[in-house]
Amino acid sequence: MSLSKPQxxxxxxxxxxxxxxxxxxxxxxxxxxxxxxDIKIGNLDFSQSIPLxxxxxxxxxxxxxxxxxxxxxxxxxRPSALxxxxxxxxxRIDLFGVSESGIKTAVSGNDxxxxxxxxxxxxxxxxxDLIGQTAKLEFALPVYTPGKTATESATLTGFTPTxxxxxxxxxxxxxxxxxxxxxxxxxxxxDSGTAKFAKLTKENIGKPIxxxxxxxxxxxxxxxxxxxxxxxxxxxxxxxxEAKALAVQLNAGALPVPVSVxxxxxxxxxxxxxxxxxxxxxxxxxxxxxxxxxxxxxxRLGLIASISLTIYGxxxxxxxxxxxxVLSLPGIAGFLLSVGMAVDSNILIFERxxxxxxxxxxxxxxxxxxxxxxxxxxxxANAATILTGTILFNPLNWPFLNTSGSVRGFAFTLVLxxxxxxxxxxxxxxxxxxxxxxEKLSTKDSTQKL
Amino acid sequence: MNWMKHMSLYFFLSxxxxxxxxxxLARYGLRLSIxxxxxxxxxxxxxSQDPNSIAQSFKSYSPFIVDSNSNSLSLKxxxxxxxxxxxxxxxxxxxxxxxxxxxxxxxxxxxGAETIKKTLNALMLVSIVLILYISYAxxxxxxxxxxxxxxxxxAAVVLGSFSLLGHFAGVEVDLLFVTAVxxxxxxxxxxxxxxxxxxxxxxxxxxxxxxxxxxxxxxxxTMARSLNNSLALIFMLLAMFLMGGETTKFFALALLIGTxxxxxSSTFNATPLLVLWNRYFEKKK
Numbered sequence: 001m002s003l004s005k006p007q008x009x010x011x012x013x014x015x016x017x018x019x020x021x022x023x024x025x026x027x028x029x030x031x032x033x034x035x036x037x038d039i040k041i042g043n044l045d046f047s048q049s050i051p052l053x054x055x056x057x058x059x060x061x062x063x064x065x066x067x068x069x070x071x072x073x074x075x076x077x078r079p080s081a082l083x084x085x086x087x088x089x090x091x092r093i094d095l096f097g098v099s100e101s102g103i104k105t106a107v108s109g110n111d112x113x114x115x116x117x118x119x120x121x122x123x124x125x126x127x128x129d130l131i132g133q134t135a136k137l138e139f140a141l142p143v144y145t146p147g148k149t150a151t152e153s154a155t156l157t158g159f160t161p162t163x164x165x166x167x168x169x170x171x172x173x174x175x176x177x178x179x180x181x182x183x184x185x186x187x188x189x190x191d192s193g194t195a196k197f198a199k200l201t202k203e204n205i206g207k208p209i210x211x212x213x214x215x216x217x218x219x220x221x222x223x224x225x226x227x228x229x230x231x232x233x234x235x236x237x238x239x240x241x242e243a244k245a246l247a248v249q250l251n252a253g254a255l256p257v258p259v260s261v262x263x264x265x266x267x268x269x270x271x272x273x274x275x276x277x278x279x280x281x282x283x284x285x286x287x288x289x290x291x292x293x294x295x296x297x298x299x300r301l302g303l304i305a306s307i308s309l310t311i312y313g314x315x316x317x318x319x320x321x322x323x324x325x326v327l328s329l330p331g332i333a334g335f336l337l338s339v340g341m342a343v344d345s346n347i348l349i350f351e352r353x354x355x356x357x358x359x360x361x362x363x364x365x366x367x368x369x370x371x372x373x374x375x376x377x378x379x380x381a382n383a384a385t386i387l388t389g390t391i392l393f394n395p396l397n398w399p400f401l402n403t404s405g406s407v408r409g410f411a412f413t414l415v416l417x418x419x420x421x422x423x424x425x426x427x428x429x430x431x432x433x434x435x436x437x438x439e440k441l442s443t444k445d446s447t448q449k450l
Numbered sequence: 451m452n453w454m455k456h457m458s459l460y461f462f463l464s465x466x467x468x469x470x471x472x473x474x475l476a477r478y479g480l481r482l483s484i485x486x487x488x489x490x491x492x493x494x495x496x497x498s499q500d501p502n503s504i505a506q507s508f509k510s511y512s513p514f515i516v517d518s519n520s521n522s523l524s525l526k527x528x529x530x531x532x533x534x535x536x537x538x539x540x541x542x543x544x545x546x547x548x549x550x551x552x553x554x555x556x557x558x559x560x561x562g563a564e565t566i567k568k569t570l571n572a573l574m575l576v577s578i579v580l581i582l583y584i585s586y587a588x589x590x591x592x593x594x595x596x597x598x599x600x601x602x603x604x605a606a607v608v609l610g611s612f613s614l615l616g617h618f619a620g621v622e623v624d625l626l627f628v629t630a631v632x633x634x635x636x637x638x639x640x641x642x643x644x645x646x647x648x649x650x651x652x653x654x655x656x657x658x659x660x661x662x663x664x665x666x667x668x669x670x671x672t673m674a675r676s677l678n679n680s681l682a683l684i685f686m687l688l689a690m691f692l693m694g695g696e697t698t699k700f701f702a703l704a705l706l707i708g709t710x711x712x713x714x715s716s717t718f719n720a721t722p723l724l725v726l727w728n729r730y731f732e733k734k735k
Contacts, residue, residue: 063516086558105558106491115491115557267517275695282693286686293682329698330629333705336686337633341640344679348644351675377647380587381640384580388636391576392569401575402568410629414636 006434013428017311020318023050050321053119055328055409056102058276060268061119067262068112081256082112088255089114092248114259117267119326137166137250138212139200142220159210159217162200168193172250174243175233183243184235185250194230202226213246271329283336290343298350304432305346312342312424316417330410334389338417341385345425348374371430378425382418389415453669453717454662454725460718464603467711471610474617480609481616483624484512486566488559490530494539495522496548504546507538512622522552529556560625569628573635577601580639588650592727597642600720604638605631607711608704615700626701634708641679642716645672649724661728665721673717680713 003011066089073081082105090103093116102117140159168189175186189197200209201223208220211234219234238246269276291309294302316335320327352374356366392411394401402408489511497504501518511527518524535551542549577598585594608631615621648668656664687709690702 102560104488104560106555107558108553108555113555265517271695271697275697277695279690279694279698282690283686285693286689289685289689290682293678293685297678329626329701333626333629333633333701337636340637340679340683340686343682344640344644344675347675347679347682351678355671373651376651377644380584380647381643383587384583384639384643385636387579387583388576388632388639391579392572392632394572400568401572402565406625406629407565407569407572407632410632414633 006431009427009431010435013311013431017314020311020314023318023321024314051324052317052321053324053326055326055331056117056119056267056269057271057328058269059119060266060270061117062264063267064116064118064264065106065262066114066116066259068114068257068259070110070112070257073257078112079107082107082114084256085259086114089116089259091251093118112257113262119328136213136215136255137169138162138215139164139197140210140212140217141204142208142210142217159212162196164193164196164200166250168196169250170230172247174240174247182235183238183240184233185238185243185247187232187234187250189230189232191230194228197230197232198226198228287339294343294346301350301353301433304436305343305350305429308346308424308429308432309339309342311428312339312420315424316420319416319420320413325413325416326409328406328409330406331413334410334413335417338414338421341382341418342421342425344381345374345378345421346429348378349425349429367433371426375426378422382422385418386415389418451666451670453666454722457722457725460722464607464715464719468603468606468610471614472606474613475610478613478617480613481620481622483622484514484526484528485560485625486623487528488557489526489528490535491516491524491526491553491555491557492530492535492551493522493524493553494549495552496546496550497522498546498548499542504542507542524553526557566628569632573632576635584639584643584646588646592724592731593646593650596720596723596727597639597646599723600642600715601635601638603715603719604634604708604711608634608708611707612704621700626698627704630701630704630708633705634712637683637708638712638715641676641712642720644675645669645716645721646724648672649721661732662725665725669717669721676713676717680709683709 068082068085070078070081086103086105093103102115104115106113106115138161140161142156143158143160144154145157146154170188170190170193172188173186175184176182204223205226206223208222210217210220211232212218234246271279291302291306294305296302298305319325325331349370352370353366356369357363359366361369389411391401393408393415494504501515501523504523505513505515505525508525508527508530511530513525513527516524516526532554535554539549539551580601581591581594581598583594584597585591588594612621612623612627616623645668648671649664652659652664652668653661684706687702687706691699691706694702
């Protein structure tokens with residue numbers, strides 16, 4: 001038995017819906033246990049229900065107050081030091097721009113503090129792991145004191161700092177040594193750093209150079225040749241996780257001041273639980289009205305569109321859980337906008353279909369034409385939105401655009417939503433129409449109804 | 451239908467909304483929430499009254515309860531002086547004999563000047579990229595420019611309305627408002643492109659017809675779709691505005707205004723602008 005193309009696509013869609021449903025559903029619905037096989041892929045454990053991360057505004061989280069140690073900073077520089085500490089920590093906790101953490105400065109008398117609001121974090125250790133260390137990177141020359149006797153080896157007694165520091169870094173990345181696949185961190189210097197590093201290596205051929213992180217030597221490689229291309233590697237005592245964390249910290253920049261946790265407490269949803277409940281109800285009523293409207297106006301076509309929108313919702317929710325996307329109101333706005341555009345794609349196609357019917361075409365021809373012609377406008381309209389979303393998301397981390405925060409979260413869900421809606425609009429709806437509408441189209445009464 | 455005949459009426463209607471809005475924006479600005487301005491946070495302990503009624507005592511500083519239990523509460527509010535706090539706490543002593551403030555801090559904004567500046571940078575870049583993309587997709591510069599001008603029109607309507615709402619009804623703009631404006635701008639461009647697409651398509655099949663007639667036909671043919679699409683959105687947003695929670699009410703309103711003006715501007719601003727452009731710059735053709 002061979003299947004037609006629409007039938008094959010239908011099987012694919014059905015599988016996709018099953019997988020999505022499976023990810024979306026909780027383990028238990030009332031008294032019914034959803035059966036779950038014991039599958040693990042990476043960090044995902046399919047034998048458990050997969051949680052949906054919700055943002056501070058919806059779920060609340062942990063508020064951590066950090067206090068900055070300003071004793072080495074002159075009074076005049078303290079506010080700006082606090083601001084840059086905020087920037088750096090903001091980048092570290094919001095590396096992908098979708099966690100929607102809040103961070104702000106708080107000054108009370110001589111105390112300089114940062115208030116962090118972390119969604120989905122329950123204990124302060126987790127918070128500290130996110131914030132990490134000061135990550136002050138220095139290159140220094142070790143100072144050896146010769147042994148008292150000729151046989152006693154020289155001991156390391158200190159370091160002479162050089163002018164090369166983490167500030168000269170362009171970027172850091174995790175690498176694996178080819179010989180023993182040991183994790184390490186590769187450093188690429190800016191132009192200023194490249195010159196300094198070349199000078200440093202030239203002057204110290206045959207001697208060790210120490211790389212210090214927060215004052216501790218991580219590695220002390222011996223310089224073999226002058227290095228002029230501005231690349232260096234730190235290897236040694238790292239696990240892969242540590243190497244990743246260090247690369248993140250180095251990329252985010254060093255903290256200008258050391259910080260420590262002052263207090264922590266859990267905070268409720270900033271939008272208020274009651275307000276959220278009402279909005280969810282209102283949103284559900286609104287969605288129901290959209291479905292009702294589509295069915296009332298477009299009949300069976302509207303029903304098919306509504307089914308395809310439901311699939312859209314299931315797939316989106318599953319992806320939110322898998323990525324994971326922290327759901328907050330700006331994110332939901334991005335999602336709703338993409339729903340609106342998904343509905344629009346359907347309306348565009350159906351209006352087009354009616355026009356083609358009015359122009360006297362056969363229903364089947366009209367359907368294919370409608371998809372073809374509507375695609376032009378759907379393509380350009382969605383491409384414009386994807387461009388907008390991409391710029392707002394700033395994937396290349398251009399410094400003159402936002403590198404963290406809610407604008408990014410919004411842009412992310414918007415672009416993701418548009419991509420899924422293109423799939424459901426053009427693959428799912430179209431396929432359903434080909435499969436289920438075909439027979440109906442040939443009967444006379446349905447064409448008159450449309 | 452000859453939609454373009456009443457062009458000046460459409461522009462007049464837009465001006466009727468935009469001019470007072472822009473005037474208000476220049477004169478009063480927007481009423482910014484604590485998320486933009488920063489403010490004060492204080493923790494009060496040993497309370498005997500309901501936390502909400504304590505928060506009410508700070509009413510003129512728009513307080514917001516961060517955390518509360520039967521014994522204490524944390525409040526965020528507009529910048530308040532230490533003296534003022536002492537005075538209000540003094541008044542509260544009558545009903546809460548042991549009340550005291552344990553923590554008083556000045557907090558910075560969630561959304562600092564830097565974030566706003568960067569978001570504006572992004573919007574500028576978006577405008578340029580959209581003009582380029584649309585001009586490329588439609589093969590003519592006028593399409594890109596007019597679509598983006600229509601989006602500016604919508605931004606002016608929403609910002610203006612919220613400036614007026616802020617001045618006369620005390621409505622504040624917050625972080626969600628920024629999201630709403632971004633949402634609405636995307637929607638506006640999306641909607642405009644759909645109308646323009648029809649003009650593009652018609653001009654392929656009717657090479658000899660003049661531009662104005664093409665524009666009229668395109669508007670007529672896309673009208674049902676424009677109305678249906680915005681109605682679907684309006685249902686949704688109206689439900690959220692009327693029945694949704696207090697905290698998201700004005701977010702829904704901003705989106706609602708944006709949807710209406712976004713739909714209006716595609717048909718009644720962007721398309722007439724195209725016709726005008728054609729009339730004045732491409733007369734000789």
